[in-house]
Amino acid sequence: MSAPVASGAGMPESAEGAVPLRVAAWIFLSFAFAYFFSALVRGVTATLAPAFTAELGLQAADLGLLAGAYFFGFAAMQLPLGRALDRFGAKRVLIAFIAVAAVGCAAFALARSFAGLAVARALIGVGVSACLMGPMTTFRRRFDVTAQLRANAWMLMTGSFGMVAATLPVQWLLPVVGWRGLFWALAVLFGVAMAMIAWAVPVDAPPAASASHSAGGAAGGYREVFRHPTFVRLAPLGLVQYGGMIAVQSLWAGPWLVQVCGFTPQQAARGLFAINVAMLLTFLGWGALVPRLYARGWTAQRLIARGVPQFLAVFALAIGLGRHATAWAWAAFCVTCTVVSLSQPAIGQAFPVALAGRALSAYNLLIFAGVFLVQWGIGLAIDGLRALGWSVQASFQGAFTMLALGCAGAYVWFLRRDDRVP
Secondary structure, three states, X not given: OOOOOOOOOOXXXXXXXXXXXXXXXXXXXXXXXXXHHHHHHHHHHHHHHHHHHHHHOOOHHXXXXXXXXXXXXXHHOHHHHHHHHHHHOHHHHHHHHHHHHHHHXXXXXXXXXXXXHHHHHHHHHHHHOOOOHHHHHHHHHHOOHHHHHHHHHHHHHHHHHHHHHOOHHHHHHHHHXXXXXXXXXXXXXXXXXXXXXXXXXXXXXXXXHHHHHHOOHHHOOXXXXXXXXXXXXXXXXXXXXXXXXXXXXXXXXXXXXHHHOOOOHHHHHHHHHHHHHHHHHHHHHHHHHHHHHHHOOOOHHHHHHHHHHHHHHHHHHHHHHHHHOOHXXXXXXXXXXXXXXXXXXXXXXXOOHHHHHHHHHHHHHHHHHHHHHHHHHHHHHHHHHHHOOOOHHHHHHHHHHHHHHHHHHHHHHHHHOOOOOO
């Protein structure tokens, strides 16, 4: 018997409507196809940052806002997305949302101003906001605990594939199609993803009336979600540390390599490629290792408690090394931070099936609100410190130190909270 994910939360409610292995594989592959391109479009800003800076004259705060616009749109949709997933199921919701992503990519390709790019990028964020929560909700409903853990980890691995594709492959394509052609291609590929999901994913049955009533009625279940001890305990880690990892991986690792380490854009793209390959292999390893650890009594909380201090040590080392903190240091930063990704399945398992979509989406809201705040905040901090006369390296180090202190505070909160349900 698989161990429950959330310590103190009791045995998780069993999945409903289990599917045969072949059907489950096609469900996973169709979801993974969409999530691959959602991760690519999320991470491509780091690779395209030199092109945007040269063509549009963007400063650090502008780059942070452009990258963060995606996460603003993404985060803004999480609460309505959770209600929609619980009410209509992943298939219907995903097809509708991915259509918005396709329109956003086309608008980005057509945009001629910074404002137009920012609005289109926010629209893309809205469209892809269901590309991970939809699959995770389906896994919670249809897969057993061990299969959920593997599927969740391998979805994150697929996202790492997308982040890898957003580095060197995009750099190679730029002279051929340009960044506008790239976004036209993404619009078409999102259309293909819609067709795959329509063909492969079963329609979820509507929740039972009793389950819907117990899930929170008019309040949509979010009051119960936000007050749950597991959610309260993990929330700061999701907001600051998980959000901070994605902010660095998807944007600020690139400018650090260029402006602090003196890399060329091509060298930075190779560095980002290495960082994302390391992330990919890490999530592949989590998918294979975590079910065995859980079977031996290692919960998400216990793994996070052991893993976060290693992350904080690596982060402090990377900041202290300055220009010597090249791609290997930021790969180690991202790899050690992945332990906090275990908080997502822990959140899903802490709630009944009828609340799974809302619980996962509420937690994802915190994560991507954190990404938006950290991406923009780092840019503002860098520009502010530069205005005070700090060097480029010292400005980056100062901004990243602020993030490290926030991560340490989130970890202290985690250690001091008890997530056992009364």
